[in-house]
Amino acid sequence: MRTERSVGAGIKKIKAVMLYSFLSLYTVISLYPIYFAIISSLKSNTEMFINPFALPKVFRFENYKRAWEIAHVGTFFKNSVLITLCVTTTLIIVGTMASYILARFSFKLKPIVYMYFVMGMMIPVQSTIIPIAFNIGTFRLKDSLPALILVMTAFSISMTVFILTGFMKGIPKELEESAIIDGCNVFKVYWKIILPMSVPAIATASIFNFLAAWNDLLFPLIFISKSELMPISYGLLSFFGERQSDYGGVMAAIVITILPPLIAYVLLQEKVQKGLTAGAVKG
Amino acid sequence: MDKYRKSAVPIVLFLLPAFLIYTILEVVPIIQTFYFSFYEWNGIGGVALKFVGIENFTDLMGFKGFWLSIKNVIWFLILSLFTQIPIGFFLAILLSTYCKGYRIFKAAFFSPLVLSTTAVGLMWYFILFPGTGVLNTILTSIGMENFTTSWLTDKNTALNSLILITAWISSGYYLTIGFAAISSIPDEIMEAGLIDGADGIKKVFYITLPLIWESVKISVILVITGILKIFEIVFVMTQGGPNGLTEVPVSLMYNEAFKYGHYGRGSAIAVIVFLMSVFITIISLKLMQRKSYDE
Numbered sequence: 001m002r003t004e005r006s007v008g009a010g011i012k013k014i015k016a017v018m019l020y021s022f023l024s025l026y027t028v029i030s031l032y033p034i035y036f037a038i039i040s041s042l043k044s045n046t047e048m049f050i051n052p053f054a055l056p057k058v059f060r061f062e063n064y065k066r067a068w069e070i071a072h073v074g075t076f077f078k079n080s081v082l083i084t085l086c087v088t089t090t091l092i093i094v095g096t097m098a099s100y101i102l103a104r105f106s107f108k109l110k111p112i113v114y115m116y117f118v119m120g121m122m123i124p125v126q127s128t129i130i131p132i133a134f135n136i137g138t139f140r141l142k143d144s145l146p147a148l149i150l151v152m153t154a155f156s157i158s159m160t161v162f163i164l165t166g167f168m169k170g171i172p173k174e175l176e177e178s179a180i181i182d183g184c185n186v187f188k189v190y191w192k193i194i195l196p197m198s199v200p201a202i203a204t205a206s207i208f209n210f211l212a213a214w215n216d217l218l219f220p221l222i223f224i225s226k227s228e229l230m231p232i233s234y235g236l237l238s239f240f241g242e243r244q245s246d247y248g249g250v251m252a253a254i255v256i257t258i259l260p261p262l263i264a265y266v267l268l269q270e271k272v273q274k275g276l277t278a279g280a281v282k283g
Numbered sequence: 284m285d286k287y288r289k290s291a292v293p294i295v296l297f298l299l300p301a302f303l304i305y306t307i308l309e310v311v312p313i314i315q316t317f318y319f320s321f322y323e324w325n326g327i328g329g330v331a332l333k334f335v336g337i338e339n340f341t342d343l344m345g346f347k348g349f350w351l352s353i354k355n356v357i358w359f360l361i362l363s364l365f366t367q368i369p370i371g372f373f374l375a376i377l378l379s380t381y382c383k384g385y386r387i388f389k390a391a392f393f394s395p396l397v398l399s400t401t402a403v404g405l406m407w408y409f410i411l412f413p414g415t416g417v418l419n420t421i422l423t424s425i426g427m428e429n430f431t432t433s434w435l436t437d438k439n440t441a442l443n444s445l446i447l448i449t450a451w452i453s454s455g456y457y458l459t460i461g462f463a464a465i466s467s468i469p470d471e472i473m474e475a476g477l478i479d480g481a482d483g484i485k486k487v488f489y490i491t492l493p494l495i496w497e498s499v500k501i502s503v504i505l506v507i508t509g510i511l512k513i514f515e516i517v518f519v520m521t522q523g524g525p526n527g528l529t530e531v532p533v534s535l536m537y538n539e540a541f542k543y544g545h546y547g548r549g550s551a552i553a554v555i556v557f558l559m560s561v562f563i564t565i566i567s568l569k570l571m572q573r574k575s576y577d578e
Contacts, residue, residue, distance in 0.1 A: 019381055026374070027391045029451070033406040034394070036417060040409070048409075052417040098301035105288050113298065120305060122564045123313055124512040126533045127553035130540050131315035132308075137326075154308035157301050177284060186293040215399035217515050222541075233401040237519065240405055247409070254402045261397040269390045273459050276396055280460055280505055 034258070041251035048247050063248035064256070071243065073253045075228055076235030079145075080214055083231050086149045087156070087213040088206050094153075095160035095205065100194050102161065103168035104176070114165065120158030121279060125218060133222045141223070148223040152213055160205045163278050167201030168194065207268065207275035211261055232257050313557065320554045323547035339551035349552070351527050352535040359446055359531065360510045366450035368502050371457025372495075376487055378458070379465040389462065393455035400452075404519030407448050411435055435521050442529045445516055452516075453509070457502045464498035465491060497571070504567040508560045532556050 040048045041063055042056040068074040102114050132151065141147040171194070179189050195202075220234040227238060236253050243249060265272050320339055322332040343349045374392060378385040395403065410417040413433030422431050434444045468491070476490040492499070514533040517523060523530035523538060530538075532552055540549030 019377065023377065023388050027388060030391050030394060030455070033403070033410060034398075036410060037402075037406050049412070049415040049417070049420060052420055094301040094304060097297040101294050101297045105294050107289065107291075107294055117301070117305065120309055122561050123309065124556055124560050126512050126514055126536070127316055127557040128309065128312040130536070130546055130550050130553055131312040131319060133541070134315070134319070134546070135312070150304060151308050154304045157305040157309070161301065180284065180287050186287070186290070186297075190297075211397055215401075217399070217401050217518075233399045236405065237401050250405065251409070254405055257402045258398045261399070262394075265394060265397045269386075272397060273389075273393055277456065277459050277463075280456075280501060
């Protein structure tokens with residue numbers, strides 16, 4: 001009896017060791033490319049491939065300086081901050097306004113309007129870029145950041161409305177209605193009650209929109225030709241195209257590119273996971 | 284209250300900005316895509332469009348590159364279905380059932396999804412570097428020198444490399460979906476299963492999987508629609524090469540339009556990609572709706 005129990009405990013222990021070794025192995029696989037980019041960004045070209053796991057012997061921070069200044073990664077970074085900020089803010093404003101109406105008002109066409117907004121989640125961005133490129137040519141919008149920002153905004157409206165409307169439907173009506181009885185007009189109710197109460201959903205949607213805007217490559221590719229206007233994804237690619245042999249510099253640029261999303265992710269893990277999978281779960 | 288909720292002015296005023304941006308910049312271009320697919324022209328803006336009827340589509344039917352891209356995307360799709368979903372759901376089951384410190388693992392497995400595809404593509408480009416790249420170095424050091432190759436230009440490994448990298452990126456997504464589904468199973472059901480003698484593998488196949496089958500189905504649809512429009516990883520890492528062996532419909536569309544100036548043909552491919560993803564989404568939504576009526 002006693003031996004049987006200890007055999008059982010032994011098997012349990014072996015199982016646990018196997019489980020955690022497997023999970024640790026997969027963790028290494030998941031994180032290694034990031035680790036590789038970070039250590040390589042501090043190495044010289046010759047050192048990079050000698051031992052792809054070892055820390056650099058000398059930390060070559062000049063790779064970062066070279067990337068940031070000479071390869072204009074600093075400019076790309078600032079452009080991306082500007083673009084991402086504008087897209088995310090515009091989406092919060094127009095998204096919450098439309099969603100408030102769709103969640104709380106009643107009019108005949110409402111179901112159709114809602115369907116019209118969310119059907120955009122089905123539209124593959126990729127199948128619209130030829131006409132968008134055509135329109136850029138026709139209206140002379142090449143290298144126009146405002147136009148790029150508005151187009152990126154347009155393509156995130158469906159998801160934003162989907163997330164926000166679903167959430168706003170669940171806000172208790174009492175607060176809103178007592179404010180209405182007190183004589184607040186629609187702007188005041190929206191500003192003082194709906195917006196503050198929607199913060200969790202706004203955060204979820206904004207994380208999604210921030211990542212989409214920061215990481216986007218396709219729209220910048222067809223909108224931007226001047227290197228001083230490129231956002232970081234595109235800038236990184238053009239840097240790589242021009243200086244393929246500057247491994248350390250390219251690696252530094254990669255690290256700079258992934259840093260803001262990574263920081264956001266480390267700080268807000270669960271929220272980021274929720275934001276990115278929001279479209280997959282029925283609201 | 285009724286008056287407030289039906290007042291026309293705020294309804295129109297609040298809906299208008301989102302409506303205009305979305306309509307002009309997203310809905311109109313998708314309609315233009317259809318229109319353009321019946322024309323041919325050779326430059327962006329300020330050039331005459333020439334009506335060619337369905338010629339762009341009939342041309343495509345005889346264009347080998349198009350069929351190669353279809354073949355590639357189907358292979359991409361099949362392998363993705365058999366990597367992303369099994370890996371994701373396997374990890375979800377492991378983490379939710381057996382693992383106390385799941386948070387940290389879940390966070391690590393999900394992390395590739397927050398990174399830009401450009402950055403991910405370049406990181407892997409260096410890992411798969413021909414000759415002295417990381418993977419080749421590892422293979423050599425464990426005595427598997429015969430397996431070293433230039434992964435992204437070797438015709439036997441290029442497409443599969445992209446597929447595995449996509450699986451590396453996306454499996455965490457299906458892990459999260461699976462994990463959420465498993466967490467929503469009531470404890471009583473799991474415990475009842477244990478009393479009935481379902482344990483280990485049996486429990487997974489007879490209790491867990493049937494209960495989360497809806498989320499498996501959603502995941503299958505997401506993989507299909509996601510892979511149909513796969514583009515950036517191809518564009519960053521191989522640009523369709525070697526010899527079109529990693530070309531997928533969207534990268535072909537991009538190259539045809541912006542590299543060779545075949546805008547009409549590109550639009551025809553765009554229409555096909557659009558119709559396929561909408562068709563699959565609608566069919567699958569219908570299937571799921573019917574399921575919930577049955578219940």
